[in-house]
Amino acid sequence: MLVAVLAGFILAALVPWLQPYFGERAGRLYALLPAALTLYFATFLPGVAAGEASQAVYPWVPGLGLELAFYLDGLSLLLALLISGIGAFVVLYAGDYLHGDPRQARFFVQLLAFMASMLGLVLSDNLIALFIFWELTSITSYLLIGFDHEDATARRAALQGLVVTVGGGLALLAGLVLLGTVAGTYTISEIVTQGEAIREHGHYVPLLLLVLLGAFTKSAQVPFHFWLPNAMAAPTPVSAYLHSATMVKAGVYLLARLHPALGGTDAWIAICSLIGGATMVTGAYLAVRSTGIKWVLAYSTVMALGTLTMLAGVGTEAAMVAFVVFLLGHSLYKGALFLVAGGLEHGTGTKDLLAMGGLRRAMPITALLAAVSALSLAGLPPLFGFIGKELMLESLLAAPFAGVLLTLLAVVTALLVVAAAGAVALRPFFGPYRETPEVPHEPSNAMLAGPAVLGLLSLLFGLVPGIPGDAFVSAAAGALSSEPVHAHLALWHGLTLPLGLSALAVAGGALLYSRWDRARAAMRRIDAPLYERGPEAGYDRLMAALSDLARRVTPVLQHGYLRYYIATTVLTLVALVGLTLITRYEGGLATAIDVRFYELAIAVLFVVATVFACRTQSRLGAVVSVGVVGYAVALFYLLFSAPDLSITQILVETLTVILLVLVLFKLPGFVSFSSPRQRAWDALVAGLLGTLVTLLLLVAVDHQFAAPISEYHLAESVPLGHGRNVVNVIIVDYRALDTLGEIFVVALAAIGVYSMIQYTRPAREERS
Amino acid sequence: METLMAVLVGIAFAASLYMMMRRSIVKLIIGLILLSNAANLLFFTAGGLTRGAPPLIPEGAEAPAGAVADPLPQALILTAIVISFGVLAFALVLIRKAYQVVQADDLDQMKGTDT
């Protein structure tokens, strides 16, 4: 399973080398990987249908208890199949969509890396690993939205998506850490069995709010829904994949995954069902209000995400089944519709629905595929979307909290969605033919394959709902409610209240679509003032305020005077540590005064040289006295049992003098810029720090807070380290990782010196 | 001896800080050198001073005979000495470069980031 997750990253890393060999056909090659992954995950279907879950644990840093744990149950399997299956079609599609684009390689790197991150996200059995994959999807999404990075709109949209989702990610991280602490484990499959203890814990409410904030931002719930339509600046295959079928499902997936642990409380039910319901209606309303084909689809995605959140909130068994069916149905039809939209855009050169019309003659296959998936979107029989909608209405009618309100919202939504589906599937193809920027033509077979297969699945699952029902719906719904669920999916439930409500919605939606142009104008008149104060305007104001704040704060904090930085640091340190020392410290100070004569002589030399280095006006004098200080230190090392240090110090001191001779005398001489008053003030600050260090050192020498670990070093140096110089054994064996870091620093300093000097030359030439 | 050493370290810290607060860029370098010596000595003293018993194990023995100096601070200081030399070299070249570009040896004239 580790291979399955990593394969996408590996292929992404190989793309730059594969692309030149395969050129235009590379997309077809890459598509083999997600296709193979789909088959691989499909082999788990029988086991999962029988109620089994697979686990795979790979030790990562065993010393720290970190492991890569993967868990495959009904829910993960459903999402893994969607990610790899739709991924295969999207990769195939993208090869033709970006036909002749020199940036193809970059695109595939990002897309494949995204796919792997998403797989890792849904398969992770560890909260921290889940979070890492979560953030990886945010980053790849950022890169893909901003793919057209020369376009300011795309850049803005990419940043907006990143700020919103990563901001939520921060909250999520805090929430997950809290959850891990409360549960005492970071393993998800263990956490979900401890639901009761977690829900009764005192930290439950803050924990829940943080996790929900993360999930809601990712899944574009009100009031964070605005980033998703803007993300449509990405190339269409990306919209189809990330921003409808997979990534935005991550938040909803998290809700479902943690439902057994966190769900079922009043807070959970109220927040999720109300926010979800609000998002659902808002999305549907905005979908009808829009005219860009991708915008209509994006808002209907917001609608679907709201529905899923609401169902996760309701949390009954019926709602869980509805959740899974709706999620599957949505992924199928929305992926297909986005790919169709891309084909339309590709074939006509416009994205505006109002500019298209009568295309059914030029693009008959596209028209047919659009119709099939749009029927599923509208929730009409015999498509799979119909079953999802019926189940949703049924579960809402029986909802324990605000059932009437939610049902009402759902019916209004269904009505609006029917109109939106009409706008996508009917408007471009019927009515009078309109001239488009390009002569309309059918997209290539590779571009039609995805919508065709996905559309067929929508139809097949609708006609024979037992296939998905037995294969994974029951298992997935069971994972959500922590009890076995047996779902009976059927197209015909008899003459029930949900069916009546559906019929009402379809009739109303058809009416609304017939008056779409007028309705849109009315909507725009009514909500224009609201738009000015909407959440997106709030986001813009927040960003503006942030840069404004930075502009004000920076000059104050970053004033550019080194000595004031130092003074601020020193005075803060002295005040805080000094205060603690005076008020809290009760022990004594070290007063060992067994000084030998020659030690005193070196000490006097040290002090005289130090003071001279500060007072002299001659550079040579300063260099010499600094050298004397260094040699005095070396003597101290030698006297107090550190021969290695002594040798090192003497060698480095010599090299320092060479270095100073090379550079210092090319620099200007010592000059006294400061006034006597300034000097006195600086001396006071420096003196304060010196006094504090002396006091601290006296305290430290007088106390031993823990047994020194070097006793172990001394005892094991010969038996384990095979060395008799314990200092060296520590450097190259006990603490080798540390030393490795240190030699890297030395190497970096050398590279820094080298590049700074190399950089000087062209700059000089330019000037002359 | 620890008491005397604590006073010495305090003086070295004070002196290095005083030099780093001067406006003349060349004095900054002197301050940096003094600072790394002071920090190493601070660490060395805090680990405890032992006369004439280096942490070496006699040939053929498994463990040192009698009490020896703590080897851990020594190992840490050893690498710190070499690193501070690398950092000093970097700082020197940086200052040299800054001087070439700005043509000023007064730190107060170097505070703008746009020069």
Added chain:
Amino acid sequence: MIRPRSLILQTMARLLLPLQLLFSVFMLLRGHDLPGGGFIAGLVASAGFILFLFAFGIPATRALLGVDPRSVTGAGLLLAVASALLGLLGGDPAFTAQWWQPAIPLIGTIKIGSPIIFDVGVYLTVIGALLTIVVSLAEAEE
């Protein structure tokens, strides 16, 4: 700054360099048991090369080295990392020390371990880094 003039300096450098290099290898190899080790040995060897640089100038020093000091730095880092990874081959976590005691005819049993290889990496890194710094500076001052 560096004028290859002084005959005394040149003679001394020519005499001292081999001795210093020998001494540095000695310090490196004995470092595990007695005062010495990669850092000290690297400093000694660099000091030898720097003395040579002052006596004979940059082109002669570069010719003597044969390789760019930056490559020496890289080689040292690579060696250090490689020695850390040796532990993985033995099935242990990275950085676990591995020791071998091959018996070589005429010399007897010697001990070789990944920490010794690591120390050689430190040695090369220190030489490479210091020479990179000093040679760059010397070149810039000319």
